[in-house]
Amino acid sequence: MFITFEGPEGCGKSTHAKKLKTFLEGKGFQVLLTQEPGGTQVGKHIRGLLLDPQNVLDEKTEIYLFAADRTEHVSKVIKPALASGKIVVSDRYTDSTLAYQIGGRNLPEDLVEYIVNASSKDLKPDLTILLDVSPEIGIKRATQASAPDRFEKEKLEFHENVRKKYLEIAEKNHSRVKTINTDKKGIEEIQSEIRQIVEKKFRKQ
Numbered sequence: 261m262f263i264t265f266e267g268p269e270g271c272g273k274s275t276h277a278k279k280l281k282t283f284l285e286g287k288g289f290q291v292l293l294t295q296e297p298g299g300t301q302v303g304k305h306i307r308g309l310l311l312d313p314q315n316v317l318d319e320k321t322e323i324y325l326f327a328a329d330r331t332e333h334v335s336k337v338i339k340p341a342l343a344s345g346k347i348v349v350s351d352r353y354t355d356s357t358l359a360y361q362i363g364g365r366n367l368p369e370d371l372v373e374y375i376v377n378a379s380s381k382d383l384k385p386d387l388t389i390l391l392d393v394s395p396e397i398g399i400k401r402a403t404q405a406s407a408p409d410r411f412e413k414e415k416l417e418f419h420e421n422v423r424k425k426y427l428e429i430a431e432k433n434h435s436r437v438k439t440i441n442t443d444k445k446g447i448e449e450i451q452s453e454i455r456q457i458v459e460k461k462f463r464k465q
């Protein structure tokens with residue numbers, strides 16, 4: 261099974277991806293926890309380029325870097341892990357590109373969709389947990405512990421557009437994408453909802 265965590269800055273993706281891995285391992289599954297950008301050796305360099313607030317990138321350069329990261333990630337990490345019977349949990353995947361590059365950067369939908377399909381080699385998640393958050397709350401959370409990265413530095417309107425696109429994706433893909441609003445819920449309550457969603461998915465498979 262391939263599970264992805266999605267959502268705007270500071271929604272709790274990394275926190276919940278880690279907790280879900282622990283839960284699933286406790287059930288006896290082998291789990292690979294990975295992330296985008298930066299799920300491979302080369303990807304870690306690409307992540308550095310993408311997140312460094314000193315770098316000013318053309319939005320096409322940006323999407324090509326994300327596409328290069330994903331191409332490496334899918335072929336060298338995700339597909340081999342799935343083939344060996346592991347559950348793969350990825351902290352961000354294709355919906356991030358759709359939400360950030362169409363919603364946030366306003367790139368043409370057909371271009372972004374083409375690049376997303378080409379770089380993911382048509383590998384779709386079985387389940388996506390969208391952790392929704394209002395931008396004010398998310399950015400506050402994300403920048404409490406560390407200096408803002410290149411995306412966290414974007415203006416509020418950018419984050420609002422990313423969020424809107426995520427919600428639109430969820431609406432169009434309601435059997436794959438399950439949305440939890442995290443504005444007012446604590447981490448444990450959210451994790452318990454995530455576990456219920458995942459267990460329900462297992463029962464259906």
Ligand SMILES: Nc1ncnc2c1ncn2[C@@H]1O[C@H](COP(=O)(O)OP(=O)(O)OP(=O)(O)O)[C@@H](O)[C@H]1O
Nearest residue numbers: 268269270271272273274275401402442445446447
């Ligand atoms: N529901 C919540 N309520 C309060 N704080 C939270 C909640 N979820 C996560 N946090 C805190 O917010 C911060 C950001 O969480 P986390 O790093 O998991 O988010 P993220 O979605 O991975 O962010 P990024 O997009 O920056 O990678 C952490 O300090 C985490 O403990």
Ligand SMILES: [Mg+2]
Nearest residue numbers: 273274275351
């Ligand atoms: Mg994170």
